[in-house]
Amino acid sequence: MEDKYSSPMVLIGIYISVASAICILAMALDLLNGFRIRKFWFPTKYFSLNAASITVIAVAMKLPVDLTSPMRGTVDQTGKLGSLAFMCTMMSNLMPSLASMDNKSLLANITALSILVITVIVNSFIQIRTHVILPDFFMVVACIYMGMLLFLLIILISSAITIPTSKKILAIKYQAISKTILIDQHQQENLISTVDKLRQLVKRYWIMAETGSPQFVMVSNPLSSASSIICVLSMLIYLLVAWVRFWFNAPILTNDNPTWNSVYKWSMVIIVVTQSIGVVVGSIAPIFRCFTVLSFKSLNRNHLVFKVDKYWTQKLSDWKESRISFLSTRRRSRALLHNLKNRILWFCIGFQKVVVVSCKIIGLLPIVVVIPFVYLSRCFSSVKRMLLNTSTASSSVETNEDLSKYVLLVEDNTQLAKRTMKRISESMNQLIQKAKKKQHNNLLKLLEEFVRESAALKGVLTFDNDQFQSPLPVEHVNSWSLPIISLTCIAIVIPDIRQTRVDSLFKSVGEGLLYTHLVEETLNREFVYVNIRRATVTLWHEVEENCKWLETTLERSAYEGKNSKTPKDIIKLFANSAEKILNEFNRSTDGELVEKENLPRKVIAANSMYRIAKTILHTYESNDLDIAEDELFTRLSGMIADIIVACLTNIPRATTMRCHESAIEKREASVAAAVDLLGRTTKIIEKLERHVPNMDQDKMAYIDQWRIHLSQP
Structure with a gap:
């Protein structure tokens, strides 16, 4: 058994x-x-x-x-x-x-x-x-x-x-240093290039994020x-x-x-x-x-001083000083319980100090082993420099800025070792170099092809016309990504265009959308834009994976051969498909008031396509011109490039915003994302620096504000 x-x-x-x-x-x-x-x-x-x-x-x-x-x-x-x-x-x-x-x-x-x-x-x-x-x-x-x-x-x-106390101390120091950084950046605003300014800003926040990581x-x-x-x-x-x-x-x-x-x-x-x-x-x-x-940290006499700083016991002291409510209403019982609480916490504070001192003593054990190795290592390095006659100067082009003032440490009487500072700084440079290898060449080619020094980014203004109101009884809101997708869907099905040009445009748009989505996510945080961004992500996934715009196929073979259609027919097809979706939605709501923040994703995509298709048709019909395939493709590609350029002028601000992460647990990852973004977009920022308009930064984040600015004489 x-x-x-x-x-x-x-x-x-x-x-x-x-x-x-x-x-x-x-x-x-x-x-x-x-x-x-x-x-x-x-x-x-x-x-x-x-x-x-x-x-x-x-x-x-x-x-x-x-x-x-x-x-x-x-x-x-x-x-x-x-x-x-x-x-x-x-x-x-x-x-x-x-x-x-x-x-x-x-x-x-x-x-x-x-x-x-x-x-x-x-x-x-x-x-x-x-x-x-x-x-x-x-x-x-x-x-x-x-x-x-x-x-x-x-x-x-x-x-x-x-x-908890350590995080509070780090948060206070982070806010103080951030104010100093903003003041320094403002003073150097016109003294250095945008890329150099961003690199300097990101490095400072990188030091803060790495040393202040919980x-x-x-x-x-x-x-x-x-x-x-x-x-x-x-x-x-x-x-x-x-x-x-x-x-x-x-x-x-x-x-x-x-x-x-x-x-x-x-x-x-x-x-x-x-x-x-x-x-x-x-x-x-x-x-x-x-x-x-x-x-x-730099090895010094502080390692031999077993002082217990206040932050080790601050939380216990706060509990000791706080008053708590008890079920008992008797004064004597409350006093007895209060004294008991204080005695327990007094013992805990003393015990905490004993634990810290004990751990400091235990922590001396590796020092006994490390010091001889450090001494031998320094001697070996000195001999090596003498024999090989090598220079200790750095070969990098980095500035000699003192980054120690951006270090976040809980204890005020300690300093970060120079070797650690150098390693942290080099880790950021390595991350930037790694990101530079991921430059988007197709996007850069599109920007170089359509953006010239004299370019006025007219495509941002001409892709949409406010006189073509959609059947929706709500105010229309434009975003960066959605018109790019709508214009791309029309462009890639235009017949008699070389497949290489179509593929190049499609790849360029895919690379550009990575950044337009990032700009929207960082700078357009109102719920209406969040809803539009979610709709564009879903729509582009359907375009890439299923080669469809909603229910309309984007297979080029469907518009060629015996089913051949003229460019005007294709544009009307998209306009009619979009109008059908909008009318069906209106019938389903039965006249009820629908807020723009709650529009379904399918309706958001259809609304954008309807206005853009109607605008393109009006542009040609008002001038009584036939729509030539090559001319239309070039025009649409130019509009797409102009919108992407206008959006990407916000990349420096988006990079800066990603550095400003208030949550200490997320700060390191957020600054790392900013470093990666800077590395990927360095060439883009350099190319587009001359296209930054004289606009308020808050307004630059929205395409509708760009349209208002460009429409002014």
């Missing part, structure tokens, strides 16, 4: 191994990502603390919480210790992710992790008392791991208490350094235990003294191997952090 009831435990052992493998994979992905982006403090992107990861970790910790299963084999006992070491490793790797959470998520996740860790520690203690963990060498190591887990949990809780701040504090050191020690202890037991004391597998002797049977081997790999793989990032973090 016992064998029957324990038979599923093999599958449970495999389940534990799978859960452990998932955690290992997430940690390995973070490790590879850190190497890829050359951030050797390894920010957490995949293995972060949340409900899903806590659930998977709980499954992986099945062995330490198993109170009843007899596990007297060497592999069994090693498996229990391996799980405890694996838990230490995971807790150290989870620590940077705490900084990326808001306060509510931080409280919920820390509470859940605390319950799990305390459960593991208590159950391990029970197993020691009941001799499930054997009272020998294994018991001593298990006690060491329990102490490590408890200390790591204390470090995580202490860090979580500090995070995970960077978390990793560079002494608590994180201490957790990394504990993780490395737990790995070394585990490897030593495994080596001693298996090479010296573990007997060959026999019936009298089996290596594993538990209900998990052979699955124990899979668990031990998997979690042993996890201990080693998960310790790589903490090992790098132990030594990399030392290079972040």
